[in-house]
Amino acid sequence: MIQTMDLIWALLFFGYAASLQVEITPMQGEISVGESKFFLCEVVGDAKDIDWYAPNGEKLLPNRQDIIVNRNDESSSTLTIYNADVDNAGVYKCVAKNADKESQGTVNVKIFQKITFKNAPSPQEFNEGDDADIICDVVSSPPASIIWKHKGSKIQVTKDVRFKIMGNNHLQIRGIKKTDEGAYTCEARVMARGEIDLKIIKVIVNVLPSIRTRQSEVNATADINQSVMLACDADGFPEPTVTWARDIIVLESDDKYSLNDDGSELIIKDVKKVDEGDYTCIARNKAGGKEEEVSLNVFVQPRITYLDNQTASELEEQITLTCEASGDPTPTITWSFGRRFFTEGEQSLDGNVMVRSHARVSSLTLKYVQFTDAGQYLCTARNSIGQDQQTMYLEVRYAPKIQGSVTVYTWERNAANISCEVLAHPGASVVWFRDGQQLPSANTTNVKIYNTPAISYLEVTPDSQNDFGSYNCTATNLIGTESKEFLLIQADVPSAPAIERVEPFSSTVVVEFEEPDASGGVAILKYRAEWRMKGQDWTSREYDAEDGLSMITIVGLKPETFYGVKMSAINGKGEGESSTPLTFKTEPVREPSPPKLEGKLQTMGNALKVNWIKQDDGGSPIKHYLIRYRAKHVSDWKPEIRLPHGSEYVVLSSLDWNTEYEVYVVAENQQGKSPPGTISFRTAAEPTTIPDTMTSGSGLGTGAIVGILIVVFVLLLVGVDVTCYFLNKCGFLMCIAVNFCGKSGPGAKNKDIEAGKAAFIKDESKEPIVEVRTEDRTPNHEGGGPTEPNETTPLTDPDGKIMTEDKSIAPEMETEVKKAPTEVKTVPNEAAQTNGNESKA
Template sequence: MGESKFFLCEVVGDVKDIDWYAPNGEKLLPNRQDILVNRNDESSSTLTIYNANVDNAGIYKCVAKNGDKESQGTVNVKIFQKITFKNAPSPQEFNEGDDADIICDVVSSPPADIIWKHKGSKIQVAKDVRFKILTNNHLQIRGIKKTDEGAYTCEARVMTRGEIDLKIIKVIVNVLPSIRTRQSEMNATADVNQSVMLACDADGFPEPTVTWARNNIVLESDDKYGLNNDGSELIIKDVKKVDEGDYTCIARNKAGEKEEEVSLNVFVQPKITYLVNQTASELEEQITLTCEASGDPTPTITWSFGRRIFTEGEQSLDGNVVVRSHARVSSLTLKYVQFTDAGHYLCTARNSIGQDQQTMYLEVRYAPKIQGSVTVYTWEGNAANISCEVLAHPGASVVWFRDGQQLSSTNTTNVKIYNTPAVSYLEVWYNRDMRAPKLCVEYVMNDITFLRMHSIQCNAKHCLVPA
């Protein structure tokens, strides 16, 4: 095959025409390029086949004619194809564990015998059931292993003419990636400018590439995430609660991909989110103080007032103070508000991560309350000093009366009044020309809430009678 040959047809005796016929019976014309017919002289003709191929094989006839006389001869042309490796690529790649079909397609005529070799030795299929020569002369390796990798020789032989040729095929076995997470679960604290690193290590052949994904979205290096050179370490910057969840480490190579998940738990320090100042009136209404807090784990909320720490439930036998908590909310209820309940209440939210504290102020409005003694004694000729201490909120104004007549707030010869925010002082000097006076005090409080005046008129016991 591929060679050029000519065939001579000689005729004895007189001849007029010498013609050649192809194996299909077609008369060969002299103007063909692949097969040339040439009349050499009166008694001979030549058939030349150029660059022979398998299609040129067959029985060619030489027909000589002279009038009605005819004679013919034949030549049987056989085309022998040299060993040709039509399809035997190198390298050939397979995934570990697959049934590998190593391709080696050989064309020759007659057909060549195929021998497979590995590491210089003929493969003995009878000794290893994993190896098999298929009918198409391909070499099959069942469940190919990484150790099967290497150079394989496909050797073709045509025994009838002693022809031999070979092709070395490199076999590569790719190994599916394997992943090992350094920690399957990580903990972090939110909102403290903390970064956390998730890591996984991957093996395989070829060396796998590693990527990270969350919710099927591949993560790239940016202001939020950072990746090392081989992608095995993912850094999450400035962790927030929304960063909590599962992150997927994905390793890929030609053999396929493998993935593993790393869970990130994000804990949040307690933070009081709702606590406001409140106002109540003594004995006239119930008041509930509310404190709300966020955090993970869910924080416990406690109340304190000065040195007093409140516990869950009723705080006293009369049930005046009740604390109730549910989830992230705690309430402190005062059923009967007293003026002594006014002040700063401290709400504390705690969990295993930390705590937060805030205070609120409870303002209690109450009517004036007289403090101290209401009767003052002195002797004749001695000055009398009378103090009137009043507790009230809002603050009360104090008015002094004598015999039912209001004393002027401006000082007189023998009566002087001194006022402070909490106490009013009355100073009286004795005057012989004046009859013994009766002095009374009246307290007046403006109540903005109820828009009416509260007045307390002193009775006889509250009057001062000089001795």
């Protein structure tokens, strides 16, 4: 029984092993057109062949391009469909065979059309105002429904009649505007399979150009090599191209015309009258074109055609100056002289000046001509587009006019210069007199005369009281003669200054004073301050009398001590009387006064050097200085810096760029700390590049340095030799002059130079007086020529040498020179000059 059951089970096992089973994965297939997909056929059992069959029953071979069959191993095979088409749909069959046994499996492949946008270009362009048809062509199976969206919202055609969805699913916008521009969404949906897809279409609205001319009319001037610009600004979308035309001819850049990059500016070079007319600005883009005209008006600038110099004599009855000019429009003509302006029909209050014009001619008439009328007259021709100017010179001949300071102060044995400034045309000769006697004379050895083209200087060195008094200057030319008396006055010492206020501190005192009522005739040079404690000798100090000096500070005093103080003034003559002494008491010992701060930003830009000036120390020596600083936008101070009492500055470095800082400096003595001296500053902006502050050396080699030293040594030897030649008549240069040139050297001039030094000698007990009186000039003489010396300046020749009497001249020649009148030649046709302010030095 057991053997029978075993036999049955054995037969069943071998029967199952001999049968075949086929399974296809996936069991069903849906493929979108154009997609690819594979199917796996697996066989249970021993299969010799595994084949695939198409829906039409045709066996699929491995060499096909669209459908490929691959035998993976003994029990499986793969069917792959590439780029599926609707023709590939159907039931595919996988058949497994082994001898007379066969098994098969099937799979139903369905092909469908996904949503596809066949024609939906982006961007799509339209002209503003047109009826726009936005294209969106969609194919699918089954057909898709289309929804249009704009700015994220569905377009409601019932709310805006301008929008309409056409039968072909296109979107129509009637009279499209620039505001309609943007992104539109074409959304397709297949409800059967829940498929959705969309296409974003950019809509561009082109706008017809508009033109705005910057100037509808432009004026230009001809024949002056002037260029003129015609300009128009064009707007539109897309940006229009701009061209220019004249008389239907398009203008291009060449020797006559120039266009900028966008064509909006047309430059016409070297404008001529023939360039006048209308020019057309044309703007074009995809939406169309627009034109505007600009008119060019060409005028002729004024030009003066006649203007001549004139000559007159003073007090002549009248003289007329004439100016002619051309231009289009006809120019108006005006005259000016210095700061005075004369216009058509104008007449001065005294009737001496009158202007008349007719057409293109203007005349300026002067009655009773004065020497001040001499000079340059400016004729100006002006019209609406420009002007022309030319000058003419009126020469006035007149008798001498003497100017200069009437009074000159000096003292015995101190040289002074009396200035006789002569205005004359033609030039005048000048003679000096003293008590009717012409200078210099045989009896006067302390008088010298020095002449420039317009000024004669009389240098007087008083020997006694008799040398003070009146001196006469007489000038003569072809027109006439004029004389003027000058006074040489004995100078005196100044009066006492008045002490106005005394402000004592612990160790210093500030004294305010007023200058003396009388300066003695010459400038005050110094002030002397004297102070002392009761019963002790006076201590003094001199202060230079700078401009506006009215306050001095005396230092080094003892606290809580009575002092007396007085002041005196010093000029070149000497020291005047002292003021009445004033008594004051210094303050007790206290904390110091706050230091006075000065800041200087360093070269690197983020460092500051802070200097302080010590004020009153409160009667106790300064122990040290305390420095604190911080950026103003923060509350915390940097660590305090302590410096010894002798310090005068601190450098704060590595500061933040472009930041405002404040600095406190406190002085401390035995009594305590002073209030802080404060200063604020801002650092520089951070540079983009940091300059190289390190230097690599001088750049000169040893040979170059040695060469420079040799050259300097040779030049020094030459200088010494030249000096020996002129002073001691010796040296290599002297040897050449005597042996080869036959010259004896400059010995004769040495005496003159020594004599000239006398002008520099001063009273050993007094400072020299220097007084300068400046005078304004009238318009007939120029201010050129040598620098005017003052009353105590040694007289020199125009070439800079000191003038002396030449001792080598024969006595008869010397006598002839003294008797000859001195001539001062004025420059013809120069502007006249008048007296003015006085100043003392």
